[in-house]
Amino acid sequence: MDISYILNELGEDRSQYFNAVVPPIIQTSNFAFNSFADLRSAYRDEMSTYVYSRGINPTVDILRRKLAALDGAEDALVFNSGASAIYCAVMANVRSGDHIVSVQRPYIWAARLFDNVLPRFGVLTTYVDGTLVENIEKALRPETRIIYLESPNTLTYELQDLAAVAELARARGILTIIDNSYCTPLYQKPHALGIDLSLQSATKYIGGHSDTLAGVLTGPKALLKKIFDEQLLNTGSHIPPFDAWLLLRGLRTLPMRLERVSQTTRQVVKYLKQHPKIERVLYPFDEDFPQRELARQQMNGAGGLLTILLKADSHAQIERFTFALHCFLVAVSWGGHESLILPQAGGMDPADFDPAVERHRLARLYIGLEDADYLIRDLEQALEVL
Structure with a gap:
């Protein structure tokens, strides 16, 4: 059909x-x-x-x-x-x-x-x-x-x-x-x-x-x-x-929104992978993703969710980076017109943060309908704060 x-x-x-x-x-x-x-x-x-x-x-x-x-x-x-x-x-x-x-x-x-x-x-x-x-x-x-x-x-x-x-x-x-x-x-x-x-x-x-x-x-x-x-x-x-x-x-508008989000996400992933303050980028269609072949086998696309592993030593660094962003709202969910960020550290007591635990340094990004260059500029200035 x-x-x-x-x-x-x-x-x-x-x-x-x-x-x-x-x-x-x-x-x-x-x-x-x-x-x-x-x-x-x-x-x-x-x-x-x-x-x-x-x-x-x-x-x-x-x-x-x-x-x-x-x-x-x-x-x-x-x-x-x-x-x-x-x-x-x-x-x-x-x-x-x-x-x-x-x-x-x-x-x-x-x-x-x-x-x-x-x-x-x-x-x-x-x-x-x-x-x-x-x-x-x-x-x-x-x-x-x-x-x-x-x-x-x-x-x-x-x-x-x-x-x-x-x-x-x-x-x-x-x-x-x-x-x-x-x-x-x-x-x-x-x-x-x-x-x-x-x-x-x-x-x-x-x-x-x-x-x-x-x-x-x-x-x-x-x-x-x-x-x-x-x-x-x-x-x-x-x-x-x-x-x-x-x-x-x-x-x-679902097909065109997904297509737009996916295209912008690929550009953002490419930028983040080369940034010195990002240790790793997780995205199912990225060439370095461990299950990339299975993803391509059973999925037609990967949408707008990706996760970054920040090179951060403290809870305060991640909080500073998060709220330095202007275009990414700190919020749960995804799939709307707006770009979002949800750091794992945000739900933790600062005293429990351990930089040796990778999960504590993860931040999930959702890429919305904004232009890729607009979002990349925002990430760039916020990573300078980190």
């Missing part, structure tokens, strides 16, 4: 809303019925009709169709955050006594689900270095129900061989879930590699304007129906129609 068709036409029936070019926001909580038969049918399957906007809504439906098509999936669910998508996808597929294998250091709210919530219900998680499939295989138990992946992750960008992990999981009847937020469906298609469920934070590149929160989950219709019935409806994790409309707006 052509991406231009998906982004501009799929799911949009303009004759149903006065031939408006932009789909309307169906801002209603409730939907009326014309017969008892229709009402009974809706009660039996709330995912297939409009009952109450905590479940399915017409504006959300247009978005669902587009997101499923982008991922090459049967269906999609849209949540009020990426954390909700993770929670519902996992909780609907485990029960007491089950076991999960997860990659090391997943997104913080995935880790807190695994470490703080699931153990209360007798579900345990084993963390492994997912760069080697053998590590995942060794961690499997008879009670393992989920292999949880994040490829690449969003700080040091370790990848997993998705096709190999999917083959391993299928042979044992284990569900695979991936956080695909780094790549979006434009730069990586996990379902084509055999992964069962693919999720992403739509807050980031899909929204693209830093003005809405959302999470997306795509996969087989039957699996998503189970998640919808057991978790989404019960947790109130639905996305409101206005936020769905904002995501539809963001989708229109």
Whole structure:
């Protein structure tokens, strides 16, 4: 299916809303019925009709169709955050006594689900270095129900061989879930590699304007129906129609925004690699990245996230460098128009900083839609302060 068709036409029936070019926001909580038969049918399957906007809504439906098509999936669910998508996808597929294998250091709210919530219900998680499939295989138990992946992750960008992990999981009847937020469906298609469920934070590149929160989950219709019935409806994790409309707006420009961000990022990486105050640059498509070949094999692009290892001896140096920047905001998340920086030292007590620990000297950069020269000049003057 052509991406231009998906982004501009799929799911949009303009004759149903006065031939408006932009789909309307169906801002209603409730939907009326014309017969008892229709009402009974809706009660039996709330995912297939409009009952109450905590479940399915017409504006959300247009978005669902587009997101499923982008991922090459049967269906999609849209949540009020990426954390909700993770929670519902996992909780609907485990029960007491089950076991999960997860990659090391997943997104913080995935880790807190695994470490703080699931153990209360007798579900345990084993963390492994997912760069080697053998590590995942060794961690499997008879009670393992989920292999949880994040490829690449969003700080040091370790990848997993998705096709190999999917083959391993299928042979044992284990569900695979991936956080695909780094790549979006434009730069990586996990379902084509055999992964069962693919999720992403739509807050980031899909929204693209830093003005809405959302999470997306795509996969087989039957699996998503189970998640919808057991978790989404019960947790109130639905996305409101206005936020769905904002995501539809963001989708229109997604390819060109990603292309622009990727092009600028490559220029920034080239500059930073030669700077004497930068010890190392981490970026999946860089020629020195340890898993570069795997990245090029299963990804079509690498977007705007990169991480630098600063040559710094103190917490104060990193703080001075960070706030000397004028064009990079100190903030979490990514995927909007604005460039960002998030140093690991920023979340630490200065007394705990140890320059011998490389992770303490890492700073993640997100490259936004600004001109490359504009950002490079800013980095140059801030590195002089460092």
